[in-house]
Amino acid sequence: MRKKVSAFILLFAFWLLLTFSVEPGFFVVGMLLSVLVVVLLAGRHPRREWLLNPLRWLWLLIYMPYFFYYCIKANLDVAYRVVHPDMPIRPGIVKVPTTLKTNLAKTFLANSITLTPGTLTVDIVGSDLYVHCINIHTDDPEEQTREIVGRFEGLLKRIFE
Amino acid sequence: MTELGYLLIAVGVLFDIFGTFGLVRLPDVYNRLQAATKCVTLGTCFILIGVALSGPSLGFGVRAILCAVFILLTSPVGAHALARGAHLGGVKLWEKSVVDKYEEDAEKVQEAMAAPKAKQSD
Numbered sequence: 232m233r234k235k236v237s238a239f240i241l242l243f244a245f246w247l248l249l250t251f252s253v254e255p256g257f258f259v260v261g262m263l264l265s266v267l268v269v270v271l272l273a274g275r276h277p278r279r280e281w282l283l284n285p286l287r288w289l290w291l292l293i294y295m296p297y298f299f300y301y302c303i304k305a306n307l308d309v310a311y312r313v314v315h316p317d318m319p320i321r322p323g324i325v326k327v328p329t330t331l332k333t334n335l336a337k338t339f340l341a342n343s344i345t346l347t348p349g350t351l352t353v354d355i356v357g358s359d360l361y362v363h364c365i366n367i368h369t370d371d372p373e374e375q376t377r378e379i380v381g382r383f384e385g386l387l388k389r390i391f392e
Numbered sequence: 393m394t395e396l397g398y399l400l401i402a403v404g405v406l407f408d409i410f411g412t413f414g415l416v417r418l419p420d421v422y423n424r425l426q427a428a429t430k431c432v433t434l435g436t437c438f439i440l441i442g443v444a445l446s447g448p449s450l451g452f453g454v455r456a457i458l459c460a461v462f463i464l465l466t467s468p469v470g471a472h473a474l475a476r477g478a479h480l481g482g483v484k485l486w487e488k489s490v491v492d493k494y495e496e497d498a499e500k501v502q503e504a505m506a507a508p509k510a511k512q513s514d
């Protein structure tokens with residue numbers, strides 16, 4: 232029950248921000264929709280003890296600019312490769328292992344990898360990520376792992392595990 | 393603030409243009425997905441933040457920022473689903489690609505999909 236109430240509050244808060252209006256009609260529709268979504272998705276919430284730990288939120292705040300930096304850097308790299316007349320790309324799908332355990336952390340890692348240009352997560356099987364890279368610098372699997380997973384893994388471990 | 397907003401919109405449009413270049417020039421589905429999802433996600437987020445800064449009211453800005461958050465959350469999931477679907481559907485990588493570990497491990501992947509979902513703590 233507590234989970235449902237907190238999910239409802241979260242959804243309704245999103246609705247209020249999205250409509251950004253105090254008209255009663257919007258309130259009623261928002262409440263109905265929030266209840267509907269909570270009922271439809273009952274029991275599908277992740278474990279949420281970590282939500283209460285402020286240290287994890289602090290690491291999340293540190294993670295965001297860190298991720299943004301790599302995102303911009305990689306974006307410029309891909310932009311350069313795309314407009315270069317010879318298109319110096321060396322694509323392929325590599326397999327990189329991760330030490331993260333929970334599904335939530337793995338999802339976050341996979342999404343971070345996908346949002347960083349030049350790398351795209353195709354699938355996760357067990358603890359292995361299959362990542363499509365636009366430009367593979369090295370054929371050494373350990374080097375690849377360090378380059379693709381290593382930069383995010385440490386911080387994500389602090390946030391989620 | 394308004395000028396900064398316009399600057400961000402310009403940067404965003406630039407990234408979107410690079411993404412479009414990639415979509416046209418890169419060789420196969422997977423490379424094109426990269427261009428279509430990443431450069432364009434970042435570019436669109438820049439445009440939305442720019443709109444938030446230069447928009448006429450607070451409500452306008454809050455909505456634009458929320459849209460950026462939702463794009464950031466959903467676009468990688470969509471890209472992953474398309475890439476995986478394409479690969480499982482038999483779309484080959486570009487002939488000059490150097491390695492395809494996903495293809496090499498195809499049996500393991502099939503097994504993992506057929507096996508009942510393992511219970512996990514999260």
